[in-house]
Amino acid sequence: MKKATKFLSLVLSLALITVLFAACSTSNKASSASEASESKTTSSDSSASDVSEVKTGNGTARSLDEIKESGKIVIGVFSDKAPFGYIDSQGEYQGYDVYFARRIAKDLGVEVEFVSLEPSSRVEYLETAKVDIVLANFTVTAERAEVVDFALPYMKVALGVVSPDNALITDVKDLEGKTLIVAKGTTAETYFSENHPEINLLKFDQYTETFNALIDGRGDAFSTDNTEVLAWALQNEGYTVGIESIGNPDTIAAAVQKGNTELLNWINDEIKTLADEQFFHKNFEETLAPVYGDAVLPENLVVEGGVIE
Amino acid sequence: MQDLGIRVLFEGNNFARLMGGLGITIQISLLSVLLSIVLGVLFGVFMTLKNPVTRAISRVYLDFIRIMPQLVLLFIVYFGLTRMFGINLSGEVSAVIVFVLWGTAEMGDLVRGALISIPIHQYESSYALGISKKQTYLYIIIPQTLRRLIPLAINLTTRMIKTTSLIVLIGVVEVLKVGQQIIEANRYTAPDAALWIYGTIFFLYFLTCWPISKLAGYLEKKWKN
Amino acid sequence: MKDLLTIQDLFKQYNKNSDPVLKGISLTVKEGEVVVVIGPSGCGKSTLLRCINGLEPVQNGSISLDTQVLTDKTTDWQSIRQKIGMVFQSYDLFPHMTVLDNILLGPLKVQKRKKQDIIPEAEALLTRVGLLDKKDSYPRELSGGQKQRVAIVRALMMKPEIMLFDEVTAALDPEMVREVLDVIMELAKGGMTMMIVTHEMQFAKAVADRILFMDHGEIVESGDPESFFTNPQTERAKQFLNIFSYESTQ
Numbered sequence: 001m002k003k004a005t006k007f008l009s010l011v012l013s014l015a016l017i018t019v020l021f022a023a024c025s026t027s028n029k030a031s032s033a034s035e036a037s038e039s040k041t042t043s044s045d046s047s048a049s050d051v052s053e054v055k056t057g058n059g060t061a062r063s064l065d066e067i068k069e070s071g072k073i074v075i076g077v078f079s080d081k082a083p084f085g086y087i088d089s090q091g092e093y094q095g096y097d098v099y100f101a102r103r104i105a106k107d108l109g110v111e112v113e114f115v116s117l118e119p120s121s122r123v124e125y126l127e128t129a130k131v132d133i134v135l136a137n138f139t140v141t142a143e144r145a146e147v148v149d150f151a152l153p154y155m156k157v158a159l160g161v162v163s164p165d166n167a168l169i170t171d172v173k174d175l176e177g178k179t180l181i182v183a184k185g186t187t188a189e190t191y192f193s194e195n196h197p198e199i200n201l202l203k204f205d206q207y208t209e210t211f212n213a214l215i216d217g218r219g220d221a222f223s224t225d226n227t228e229v230l231a232w233a234l235q236n237e238g239y240t241v242g243i244e245s246i247g248n249p250d251t252i253a254a255a256v257q258k259g260n261t262e263l264l265n266w267i268n269d270e271i272k273t274l275a276d277e278q279f280f281h282k283n284f285e286e287t288l289a290p291v292y293g294d295a296v297l298p299e300n301l302v303v304e305g306g307v308i309e
Numbered sequence: 310m311q312d313l314g315i316r317v318l319f320e321g322n323n324f325a326r327l328m329g330g331l332g333i334t335i336q337i338s339l340l341s342v343l344l345s346i347v348l349g350v351l352f353g354v355f356m357t358l359k360n361p362v363t364r365a366i367s368r369v370y371l372d373f374i375r376i377m378p379q380l381v382l383l384f385i386v387y388f389g390l391t392r393m394f395g396i397n398l399s400g401e402v403s404a405v406i407v408f409v410l411w412g413t414a415e416m417g418d419l420v421r422g423a424l425i426s427i428p429i430h431q432y433e434s435s436y437a438l439g440i441s442k443k444q445t446y447l448y449i450i451i452p453q454t455l456r457r458l459i460p461l462a463i464n465l466t467t468r469m470i471k472t473t474s475l476i477v478l479i480g481v482v483e484v485l486k487v488g489q490q491i492i493e494a495n496r497y498t499a500p501d502a503a504l505w506i507y508g509t510i511f512f513l514y515f516l517t518c519w520p521i522s523k524l525a526g527y528l529e530k531k532w533k534n
Numbered sequence: 535m536k537d538l539l540t541i542q543d544l545f546k547q548y549n550k551n552s553d554p555v556l557k558g559i560s561l562t563v564k565e566g567e568v569v570v571v572i573g574p575s576g577c578g579k580s581t582l583l584r585c586i587n588g589l590e591p592v593q594n595g596s597i598s599l600d601t602q603v604l605t606d607k608t609t610d611w612q613s614i615r616q617k618i619g620m621v622f623q624s625y626d627l628f629p630h631m632t633v634l635d636n637i638l639l640g641p642l643k644v645q646k647r648k649k650q651d652i653i654p655e656a657e658a659l660l661t662r663v664g665l666l667d668k669k670d671s672y673p674r675e676l677s678g679g680q681k682q683r684v685a686i687v688r689a690l691m692m693k694p695e696i697m698l699f700d701e702v703t704a705a706l707d708p709e710m711v712r713e714v715l716d717v718i719m720e721l722a723k724g725g726m727t728m729m730i731v732t733h734e735m736q737f738a739k740a741v742a743d744r745i746l747f748m749d750h751g752e753i754v755e756s757g758d759p760e761s762f763f764t765n766p767q768t769e770r771a772k773q774f775l776n777i778f779s780y781e782s783t784q
Contacts, residue, residue, distance in 0.1 A: 059391045079482065080493035087490045089321025094494075116486065118478050124384070128391035130480075235497055291497055433589055434626035434685070438640040438692060439615035448639060452630050532630070 061129045061257035064108075064266055072111045075101045076131035079116035083291045084137050096287045097135045100154060100254075103279065104133070107270060123147055126257045133263070134255045139187075141250075149258050151267040152306025153251035154280055159188050160226030161243035162214070162233050169221045170242040175199045181219035183210050188223040191247045214239070230295045245300065251308065268306065275305030317495045317502035318509060326491070327506075330484035331513050337401060337476065337483070338469040341408035346462055348409065349416020356421040367417070374414040380475055382407045387479040400481040408469055415465055423457040424450075456532035463525035467518040484510055538600060538727050539563040539586070539696060545594035546578075546585060546751075555581045557751040558595065563696065563729060568722045570730045570738040570759075573748035574774055579731045580623075582748070583698045586729070587611075587618045599695070616644060619689030623701040625681040627673040627688070633660070634669040637688045645692070652691070659687045663717050679710030683717055690721075697721065699730040715741075735778045739763050747771045 067073050077097050078085035085095040093101075093114045105112035117125060117136045125131045126148045139157070140150050161180075163169040169178075179200045182189045192199055202219045204210045211232060214222040222229065226244055233239045256263045274280070284298045318324055356367040374382075387403040390396040398406070427450055435445040477486040488506045495502045539562065546556035555578045563569050571579040584590040586597060588604065588611040597604040604614055627636050637656045641647045660666040663683040673681055682702050689697060699718060703711040715737050722728060722741050732738055738745060738759065745762040747755040747770075755762065755771045766772045 059395045059397070079486070080489045082493050082496055086494045087326075088494055089317075089323050089491075091322045091326050115480055116477075116482050116490075117480070121384075121388075121478055121480075124388045125480075128388045128397075130388075130391065130397070231497060235500070428624070430622055430624045430626045431628065434620075434622055435628075436589065436611075437587055437615055437618075437620040437622075438688070439612050439644045440640065441612055441644075444643050448643065449628055453628075456630060 059129055061126075061260040061263070062132055064262050067132060067263075068108060068110060070110070072113050073105050073108060073133070074113045074115060074131045075104070076115045076117040076122065076125050076134045076136055077101060078119075078136045079114075081137060083287055085135070094287070096155070096283055097137060099283045099287050100280075101133070101135045103274070104135075104267065104270060108266075122255075126255060129257055132256070133267070137252055138255050139250045140253050144255075147258060148255040149260060149264050151254040151256070151264055152271045153253040153303045153308065154271060154306070155252040155301055156249045156303050156308060157225045157227060157252060157301070158245040158249040159191060159223050159243075159247045160229040160241045161221050161223045161246065162229040162239055162241045163221035164214075165238050165240050167220065168240055168242045172196065172243065172246060174242075175221065178220040179218070181210050181213050181222040183224060186224055187247070187250060188225075192223065195247075227292070227296065227301065231292055234293060234295045241295075249308070251303065271306045275307075278304060280304050314499055314501040314503075314505040317491060317499045318505050323491050326487050327484060327509065327513070330482060330487035331517070333401075333481065334470060334473045334483040335517060337404050337408065337481070338466065338473055341405050341412055341469055342462070342466045344405070344409045345412025345416045345465070348413040350420050352413050352417030353420020353424060356417055357424050371414050371418060374411055379407060379411060379472060380478060382410065383475060383479050400476065400479040403479055404473070404476040404481055408472070412465060412469065416462065419458060419461045419465070420454070423454045423461075426457060427453055456528075460525040460529040460532075463521055463528070467521050467525075470518055470521075471514070484513060535564040535566055537562045538565045538567075539729075540598045541586075541595070542597075543595040544582070544585065544592055544597065546581060546590065546592045553751075555751050556585070556592070559751075559753055560595075561746065561753060561756075563727060566725045566727055568726075568728045568730065568741055568743045569746060570732060570742035570744070571746045571748060572732065572735070572738055572774075573754075577748040578751040579748050580700050583620070583700050583729060583731055586698060587615055587620050612644065616640075616692045617695045618698060619692060619694035619696070620698040620700065621682065621685045621689055621702050623704045625673070625678060625685070625705070627676075627681055627684055629673050632670050632672055633665070633676070633684050636673070636684060637691050640688065640692050656687070656691060659690055660684075662720075663687055664713075677710060678706045679713045682706065682710075682714045686714075686717055686721075696727040696729065699728065699732070701731050701733065703732065703734060735763070735775075747774065749774070 062070075077093060077095070079087050079093065081095070083095050085093065085097040088094045098114070101114070102112055115125070115131050117131075117134065119136075122134050122136055122138060123144065126134055134148070138144070138150070140153065144150070161169055161172075161175075169175055175196070176198050177200070179202050180192060181202045181204065182192060184203050184205055189201065189203060192201060202213065204213060210222055210224070213219055215236075221242075223243075223246075226241070229241050230244070233241050254267055256267070280302045281298055281304065284302050288296070288298075288301065318327075352367065352370075355363055356371075358364070383403060386406050387398065387400060390398060390403075431449055431453070432445060435449045436442075440448070473483050474485045476483060482490075488510045492503045492506050541562070542560050544556050544559040545554060547554040559578075559582060561569075571582065573579050581590060585592050586604075588609065592605060595605065599614065599617060602614065603609075627633075628639070631639065634653075634656060637660070638649065638652060641652045641655075642649060657666060657669065660669055663686065665680060665683055665687075668676060668680060668684075673684075676684065685702075686697075702718075703714050706714065711734065715734065718728070718730065719737075719741055730738070730741065742759045745755075745757060745759050746753050747762065747766075747768075749770050755766060755768050757767070762771070763775065766775055
């Protein structure tokens with residue numbers, strides 16, 4: 001017993017002294033940190049980068065009434081995928097997905113709170129109801145549809161192939177025996193390895209490497225989502241997207257927690273209603289056209305009323 | 310075109326946002342370090358107990374924390390707790406919890422090491438002078454333990470600051486993520502912004518960690534026995 | 535001279551299943567007497583010293599210093615230990631303190647004496663051992679011999695009635711042994727009561743008033759140094775001394 005109290009006194013004094021020391025050694029840092037965080041709160045609106053405000057339920061998705069009652073809907077978007085979901089220099093969320101998200105909130109009569117998502121954790125966020133809706137360039141796949149409920153699509157993407165003007169590839173047949181650059185884990189990698197084994201694939205881990213590889217001539221062409229290659233070709237003279245659409249077009253849709261039919265139905269109805277005013281075409285003009293210019297036709301991307309022609 | 314990249318850095322609130330991100334990084338690591346030190350000292354003493362049960366418990370805890378990647382721990386706390394028990398913690402709180410779990414294990418091991426590295430005859434020669442146990446700890450053992458501990462604790466702090474880049478995966482937007490947001494927002498208009506932004510982030514990390522490392526080195530040198 | 539330290543039938547065992555380290559030791563040390571304990575490694579001589587100042591609990595028997603019994607449950611070791619100075623084999627200075635702070639710690643914290651009163655004493659003792667110029671040095675800046683001399687001064691600062699030396703030269707390089715032994719020899723001449731455990735036979739012979747030879751936890755032989763070293767009475771003592779006279783028998 002005596003030994004125990006001795007130990008305790010050792011522990012407490014050690015802890016105290018150590019904390020004091022650490023506090024002294026880091027006090028300068030702490031003050032600069034609080035300054036920095038101050039400037040942050042004043043500079044960005046409440047929607048940006050503040051997850052602590054998320055107060056959704058306890059793992060079960062909120063009902064439509066609960067969302068309305070709380071006056072706030074929590075929507076997970078990308079914060080670093082321009083022009084679909086990103087943060088502008090004022091610290092505001094912007095982009096095609098975000099534009100739709102704001103409209104959902106407006107029509108529900110609630111405020112919107114954005115949560116910055118990473119591709120790998122989108123499903124988790126829905127499953128644990130940490131967000132009400134995911135609107136983060138979420139491509140509909142059969143696998144994902146087993147764990148989340150997808151609403152009607154609001155966008156479609158196919159693969160595009162970009163190549164240098166002096167050796168332009170305009171048909172997939174031109175690629176036979178040639179080297180095609182792809183990024184690992186993309187739909188392009190899956191599509192070409194499954195359907196076109198005659199094409200040599202040069203794979204990279206990082207997106208940025210792929211474009212550099214094309215410029216360096218390490219491959220004859222590069223394939224990924226057509227939105228990407230089109231935008232890139234626009235910025236890089238001497239390169240053209242010879243194949244604008246190949247493979248089955250993927251659809252992109254909002255997703256809610258599995259079984260949250262109420263919210264799902266509401267979103268579907270909303271998408272159908274919005275078709276009357278050609279909402280997604282307007283969205284395209286506002287958010288995508290400034291980036292893609294004439295390179296991309298809205299008909300190649302936009303899905304209106306959830307209907308794919 | 311040359312100056313486009315650096316212009317992005319100061320466009321709008323971009324720089325303030327970077328600093329804000331750094332603030333989040335520092336707040337979370339600082340809070341975690343302070344809590345880790347207090348709990349780590351307790352855990353360290355706990356580990357020196359000669360009881361086989363407490364030894365087994367601390368061994369298992371230490372190994373578990375070390376084997377588990379921090380990312381997995383973050384997911385367990387942030388998503389797992391909600392999934393299993395309906396406990397919904399914010400990303401920041403989850404991050405602090407995981408960092409404290411980790412820091413306590415690391416710190417505890419350091420404390421244990423520092424405590425057992427004090428030779429037994431330090432205690433004995435103090436007792437032989439008629440110095441009480443309490444005074445022995447106060448004047449002989451704790452000062453020596455602290456000298457061994459503080460440089461290590463400071464190194465743990467810098468490691469924590471660097472590891473905060475993981476917490477973006479549970480939705481906490483820290484300095485690195487802000488940087489990526491800025492880079493991506495300007496991907497089409499200023500592709501070379503990446504170099505400037507990453508350079509700035511590197512510099513910010515350096516500015517934060519360098520003085521801390523320096524301090525650790527200085528103390529280590531000063532207290533070398 | 536009166537008896538200062540009296541030990542009767544001291545029995546010590548580290549744990550129940552092990553062999554006892556001390557099997558009924560009885561001895562007395564008179565005031566001003568220098569008793570040197572010798573014997574092979576593991577004979578219990580160091581344990582004996584550690585029992586005297588309470589670093590090791592004993593199972594049976596009694597130790598008393600002057601009129602105080604040390605083997606009570608109620609023994610106030612903090613006050614007893616001030617009367618018993620001890621120096622160990624390992625360099626046991628506190629590494630985070632200067633020489634002077636090492637020396638002053640006991641008087642300041644245990645005896646609550648004023649710093650200005652004890653500094654002259656400390657400096658005088660440091661002068662006696664030839665280390666006054668090292669008073670602001672840290673232990674890491676001292677040689678082994680210097681460290682042991684400081685350790686002796688640190689023990690002396692408590693004004694002990696008896697000094698215990700536990701193989702204080704065993705860890706030293708040979709060239710440093712002398713400087714430490716000289717200090718102890720001088721203390722002996724000054725009339726300090728001492729119990730010394732050592733392997734330095736020449737020194738033992740020179741400093742001791744009485745030699746105790748221990749083996750297997752018992753005092754095998756006891757006598758004045760001259761007769762012990764020239765004419766040991768027991769076979770075990772003869773064998774032990776033979777090890778040290780290896781060179782002369784060649």
